[in-house]
Amino acid sequence: MKTLAKLFIADLKILVRNRQALFWSLAFPLIFTVVFGLFFGSESQSLGSLMIIDNSKTELSESLSDAIKDSEVFTLKEGLSEEQAREDLKKGKLGALVIIPKQFGEIVESSIQVPSGTIPSQPKFNKADIKVVYDPTSIQTNSTVVSVVDKFLSQFNLKVQGAENLYSIEEEKLGNENLTYFDFVLTGIIGMALMNSSIIGIAVGMAKYREDKILKRVTTTPLRTWKFIVAEVVSRLIVNLFQIALILIVSTQFFNAHIVGSIFTVFMIALLGGLLFQLIGFTIASFTKTTDAAQGMSTALTIPMMFLTGIFFPIEQLPKWLVSVVELLPLAPLLRMIRTVALEAESVFTEPKNFIIVAVWIIVCFAISASRFRLSEE
């Protein structure tokens, strides 16, 4: 036990002092978090910038402006003249421009002459068109503006005509209402961080130990091999915990990320993933003799997984035949597990398939490493 503790502490020191290990485990995922956070995190759900020019200043025009503001999907710009705004539109600084004409909401006659007196008097409005000017590149902004304005106008039209809403839409977003694309990517980054630091860390680390003859030197002592490996694995898992904590803290504190489910379970899955990827690292180390070979082989494994297994987009968007292959790769089920827990607040076992794939990979890699990985050649 004393030996194991000493080894564990030494391994932790090495991990903390080794710049390369630290980069892969801490800096690399954090860079991704910050980059994606800056793009998709801080102004959640914004569809672009918009400016309203209200030439009418009536009660009605103001309630239209409020309706657009309340939709909370645009960043509103203010204080530009129409000409300046059109200029900004051309330069792409502005997504769309809504112009409310002067006649909008103007009452022509204060009341209608009603002979019988049974119908309440209603004001009569001037006809007017709201103008939406948009940059053709921001179609999404435009279509949303148009639909918001259109909805407002049709409701008002109906009201004026004294009709009732018979049918309407009730919107429901699956899962938590606040979840954004950033939350999706963030959970992907957690998986990526685990994968890169563990696979590259173990494969390259062990190859370097072999080249430096540290593994051989260790075998000259009575130290049992399993102790050496357990200390290595556990110290890296501890670093994994810090790694995930750091990503979560930065993303939730600075970029409005949401984790709806159990943080504890997310960490447990992270440890499972760390273990899985370290075993893959040991498997690579069993077959590669030099640091360069280990580096190459780990990159060859991690890069395809990074782009295909759903870190940045759901794998269902891939061609069907590819999905059936990709969902079996180690990272794909792990990401699904993280997302099931973190974003849907469901149990990891909701989809047992994910758990089974991860377990199979762990067993296979363990079997290969146990039979092939040696501290020194014979």
Place this chain on the structure above:
Amino acid sequence: MEKYIEVKDLHKRYGKSSAVKGISFDVYKGEVFGLLGENGAGKSTTLEMIEGLRRPTSGEIKVFGKNIKTNTRFIKQKIGVQLQSSAYYSDLTLREILDLFCSFYDNCTSTQELLEIVNLEDKADKTVGQISGGQKQRFSIIASLVNDPELVFLDEPTTGLDPLARRNLWDIVLEIKKRGKTIVITTHYMEEAEVLCDRVAIMDRGEILVIGDTDQIIEKVDYPFKIKLSTKGLSQKERGKLSKFGNLDPGERKNNFVLKLPNKASLINALKEVENINPETFTVEKASLEDLFIQLTGRRAEKDENLS
């Protein structure tokens, strides 16, 4: 005398090539035993089989009277191993490495004392990357002593060191011997073996060519004595006269000649002739381990040529 190591008919094959071809030798308690030979002679492979790092293809190895195959862990507790050009964790300090290796053994000696033996106490908190090559070698020797072993293996501890650092290392080896340790050392520097080793075995291509007390085996050389002459030139007649006593070689430098002599009588007679020639300088030397080594390996090379 107590035998610490017994090696009998040891073989190691890698595929078709043989690294070690049936060698046998013993190492006794308290001695410094040298395995000599060029790179690729099979010294390190032999050492690593005794240390339990490599499995012999055939043959028997006993350390402390116990078979290495079945008592590996017991033996590893009691031996210290310095690997050839071994590096240590580059991100740990010397003290941290010693403490870590200490924890691998049941017994552990004071790391401070070890650092003092090799004058590295002021480098204790530096990493291996921050010390010089000589210091690294010194450190790797004391790292093999953390468990206070009875038997120490040093694999080419002086390779790549400058002459001063090498001499410094010799002192350390002798100091370890003084502490009662038995040492097995490999080297390809013959003068090093002459200084350090009580007994040596000369290896070549996986075989032991000769084994014995360092002083005694030197006498097995064909020409145990030599006279080195420095003179402007030797006439044909003078050359003929000298060649009668032994083997006359042009020396390595200009105007230098080496006369190798087979016995004491020829040495005395040759000296008289040298006096007649009256060279500018001359020295009389005993043959060295190096002469024996060249003689043995040189002959073997000729034998191989005749065979083919």
